[in-house]
Amino acid sequence: MTKINLKPVADQVILITGASSGIGLVTAKLAAERGAKVVLVARSEKSLADAVAEIATAGGDAIYAVADVGNMAQVRAAAAAAIARFGRIDTWVNDAGTAIYAKLVDTPLDEHQQLFQTNYFGVVHGALTAVDHLRENGGAIITVGSIASDLPSPILSAYSASKHAVRGFVDALRMELIGDKLPISVTLIKPAGIDTPIAQNAAKHVDGEGLLPPPVYDPTLVARAILDAAEHVRRDITVGGAGRLQVLIGKHFPALLDVTAPFMEPMMSDPPRRPSPTTIFAPGRHGQERSGVQPGRKTSLYTAAQLHPAVTRTALIAGAAAVAGLIVARRRDR
Structure with a gap:
């Protein structure tokens, strides 16, 4: 097997998509704090500019590139901006994502297709672009999936389907890169419920505002896992022991999972805590790292x-x- 040498985070150029809020923003700040040169990529220029300014004030080195990950030309342009400024890319992090709260029969087809354009094709565009830049000198491709990559989730059905597709793509890509003897590490990060604004920014076709089933974890745990995978070859990392337990139950007792579906539906507040537009088709309320609704656990022994x-x-x-x-x-x- 080809030896893969990953640099310490402090010596890396790290490009992160979905970096204007949530896990992506927390990861960008932590990477910069640890000395990495960071390229933040998302659709909202104001949120990106504010984040880069904050990183610079704290002594970090970062730039941003405005891009919709569903558009391959824009993803390639973001990579070109990273090369123009820093000369290389060492780690590529696919984090951009969105969600829909709806039964499959009630999910508008245009939203369903757009969700896949972001959640699945955004990963495809990012990973293929990353391979072009990493094939010579090596590096890491890290994709943020979900425990929903392994577990169906009623009401978050389209989201879960997209994360299943992401896992299939990432696992196949890893096998192909190993077969081609390319020095590229491919990691899938599978968070459990994480305290980010994704539920508030989701499209909703059910009553109330989406909540995550407890326990909920802090996004810093995911950021640490991502940066660990930037330095060490990891196949996959599940963030949150409770999520891993759910997956094991679903894997070994699938019939039980089917009959307990009504109890697995995402929690909904009634009435909604605050009105918010969906980010399915356009940037929403960004620059927000956490939901402000469900404080997350700071530790996970698993x-x-x-x-x-x-x-x-x-x-x-x-x-x-x-x-x-x-x-x-x-x-x-x-």
Whole structure:
């Protein structure tokens, strides 16, 4: 297998799509804080300009490029802007995404198609552009999927379908790059419920405002996972142990999952907490990192274990040895 060498984050140029809010914005700020040169990509120029100014004030080095990830020409132009300023791209992060709250039979076809244009084809455009720039010197392609990549979700049905498609694309791309012996790491990040504005910005064809089923996690956990994958070859990382548990139940007990569908529907507030336009077709209320509705957990032992496997193995071995020693000691006492 081709050896993949990933640089420390501080030595990297990192391009992030969906960087005007939520996970993308939190990741951009954290990457800049750690010394990376960052290229923020999204549709809202004002939000991007404000974010870059904030990063610069904090001592970071960043630029922005306005682009709709559903448009391949605009994605390529964003990559060209990164090359013009920094000379290269080391890590490409696909994060742009949107959502629809509706039953499939009630989902307007134009919204359904546009959601796939952003959530799926945005990843396709980003990944293919990244391969062109990384094939010679290597690097990382990191895509933010969801536990919905592994688990159907009623009412968030079209969103879940798009994330299933993303997983299929990412896994196949990884296999092809390995077969072509290209030094490119391909990682899928699968967050559980994360405290971002995605629910407030979603298109809605149900009553109330979308909420995420608890527990909800802070987006910083996802940002740390992304930057870990920028430095280490990771196949996939699930952020949030509760999400991983849901996936395991769905995988091993699919019939049970079917009959519990009514209980899995996303929570809705009634009435909506605040009116907000959807971001399906145009930029919305950006520059917002968190929802302000459901504060997220700051820690996840499961995610930490994935990011530090050697430490986790050592701790498990030490724990097992301690338990074994205790059992032997008790038997001797008898």
